[in-house]
Amino acid sequence: MALYVNTNVSALNGQKNLSNVTDRMNSSFEKLSSGSRINSARDDAAGLQISDRLTTQITGLNQASRNANDGISIAQIAEGALGEVTNNIQRMRQLVVQGGNRTLSEDDRSALSQEFTKLLNVNNDIADRTAYGTLKILNGDSPESGFQIQSGAQAGEQDTVTTGNAELTALFGEIAKKENITLNMSAMSGNLQNYGTLGKIVAAYAVVTGQSNITTAATELFGTTTGSIQANEIGTNQGGGIEVNVANFAKLLEAETEAGSGLANVSNIAAGLGNNMLAAMGLTNMAAIADASDGGLTDAQVNTAHGFVTDTLLDAMSGLITQVDSQRAKLGAEQNGLTSTVRNNTTAVVNVSDSRSRIQDTDFAAETAELTRNQIIQQASTTILSQANQLPQTALSLLR
Numbered sequence: 272m273a274l275y276v277n278t279n280v281s282a283l284n285g286q287k288n289l290s291n292v293t294d295r296m297n298s299s300f301e302k303l304s305s306g307s308r309i310n311s312a313r314d315d316a317a318g319l320q321i322s323d324r325l326t327t328q329i330t331g332l333n334q335a336s337r338n339a340n341d342g343i344s345i346a347q348i349a350e351g352a353l354g355e356v357t358n359n360i361q362r363m364r365q366l367v368v369q370g371g372n373r374t375l376s377e378d379d380r381s382a383l384s385q386e387f388t389k390l391l392n393v394n395n396d397i398a399d400r401t402a403y404g405t406l407k408i409l410n411g412d413s414p415e416s417g418f419q420i421q422s423g424a425q426a427g428e429q430d431t432v433t434t435g436n437a438e439l440t441a442l443f444g445e446i447a448k449k450e451n452i453t454l455n456m457s458a459m460s461g462n463l464q465n466y467g468t469l470g471k472i473v474a475a476y477a478v479v480t481g482q483s484n485i486t487t488a489a490t491e492l493f494g495t496t497t498g499s500i501q502a503n504e505i506g507t508n509q510g511g512g513i514e515v516n517v518a519n520f521a522k523l524l525e526a527e528t529e530a531g532s533g534l535a536n537v538s539n540i541a542a543g544l545g546n547n548m549l550a551a552m553g554l555t556n557m558a559a560i561a562d563a564s565d566g567g568l569t570d571a572q573v574n575t576a577h578g579f580v581t582d583t584l585l586d587a588m589s590g591l592i593t594q595v596d597s598q599r600a601k602l603g604a605e606q607n608g609l610t611s612t613v614r615n616n617t618t619a620v621v622n623v624s625d626s627r628s629r630i631q632d633t634d635f636a637a638e639t640a641e642l643t644r645n646q647i648i649q650q651a652s653t654t655i656l657s658q659a660n661q662l663p664q665t666a667l668s669l670l671r
Contacts, residue, residue, distance in 0.1 A: 276663045285656035292648045299642040302633045309631050318630045325627040329620055331424025336616040339609045342420035342432045345403045346609070349434035350602040352401040352409055356437055357595050359390045359397075364588035366390075370524045371581040373574070377527075384525030391439060391517045398437035408434040411441070422612045430612065432605050435598040439515045443469065445597075446590045454513070456493070460485040464547040468583075468590055469493075474548050475580040476519065477540055479526040485543035491519045523584050527577065552579040 301310050309315045309322060366387050370380065401409040408418070417433035435441075447454065450467035463470040463485065473489045482488040494514045541549060553575045568576065 274666055276666050279663055281659035281662055285652060285659045289652040289656055292645050292652055296645045299638055302638050306633050307631055308633045322627050322631040325623050328424050329623050332616045332620045335421060335423050336613045338420055339422040339613045343606050343609045345408060345418060346432050346602045346606045348403055349408050350599050352397050353437060353595050353599045356394050356397055359394050360588055360591050363387055363390050367524060367584040367588055373577055380525050384521045387524050388517055388521040395438050409437045411436060430609060433601055442591050442594045443515060445594045456486055456489045459489050460543045461545040463544055468587060471583045472587060474544050475523055475583040478576050479580055480522060483540045483543055492516055523580055
């Protein structure tokens with residue numbers, strides 16, 4: 272073979288191989304020290320893109336789970352408050368049952384009314400004060416469509432928590448909505464039978480207070496003379512300022528219709544109630560008062576009227592309980608749904624993380640084996656390079 276001094280090809284090959292094995296060892300050191308198989312795009316360009324997309328999904332799912340847990344917290348706070356509202360309404364209904372006896376004195380009824388009024392106000396206070404941080408969740412500020420929760424990592428993956436409005440007016444509004452009632456104060460007179468539960472409440476109020484003007488009676492109860500108010504607007508900002516007057520509403524429990532001169536305007540009240548409502552009340556002969564000397568009600572009519580007022584209040588309290596329970600049931604279903612979403616997100620995070628790990632993470636068993644191989648090759652390359660560097664000295668033996 273030819274013998275060259277200026278160009279030592281064997282040494283150059285040794286340097287090349289030593290450089291290559293050193294690069295591979297440096298890559299192994301980086302992978303082993305970082306724990307990541309992909310530390311830069313040159314390690315695996317396609318794998319980097321895939322792993323980054325999976326990382327985006329994982330971080331999104333983790334945040335979505337935290338969001339869903341926030342939604343569960345909102346629902347739990349609202350449901351806990353509604354539980355106390357239910358307890359109060361149950362007590363109010365008990366007071367109504369107690370007030371159904373005509374054996375109670377005026378002082379007894381006053382005591383019942385005081386507790387009844389207090390519980391109504393407390394329920395409104397609970398609805399107004401219940402909040403998640405500074406966010407009110409049970410009054411008029413609570414959106415009817417609910418609070419949106421981003422419960423997934425991708426676009427369009429949202430849930431809602433519908434806390435509702437637990438204020439007294441809104442609850443009656445929900446009752447009216449179920450009955451498809453349009454509230455028209457000026458058109459109530461003579462047509463109370465068309466207004467469902469609200470109409471019965473106005474009728475009962477007119478009987479126990481002696482208010483012959485039905486429009487006035489409705490205004491005293493609901494605080495507005497606004498014209499037509501749709502059922503879905505009652506208890507909302509569109510409701511024309513309607514607001515249940517707690518003090519006047521409590522008169523249904525406190526005031527008691529009396530015989531004789533108790534209702535001096537019986538005929539006018541009868542006209543305002545209308546024949547259909549009189550029939551519903553069992554007072555079909557109310558306009559033709561038996562005790563014509565003072566224009567009042569007979570004892571039998573007083574019993575009938577008192578029974579109607581009691582029944583109306585009981586139905587109203589039962590309706591309120593039903594509305595609150597409906598809200599609580601919805602909140603319970605939403606909590607269960609969000610809890611399921613959190614579990615699903617957690618499972619997805621585990622599986623996606625496993626997939627990303629296979630792409631991105633260092634396989635220490637394989638990488639240490641590769642490092643050991645490269646270390647041996649490096650040592651061999653160093654030895655061979657040392658020997659290759661001695662080859663040009665062979666030429667000196669020819670010159671001697």
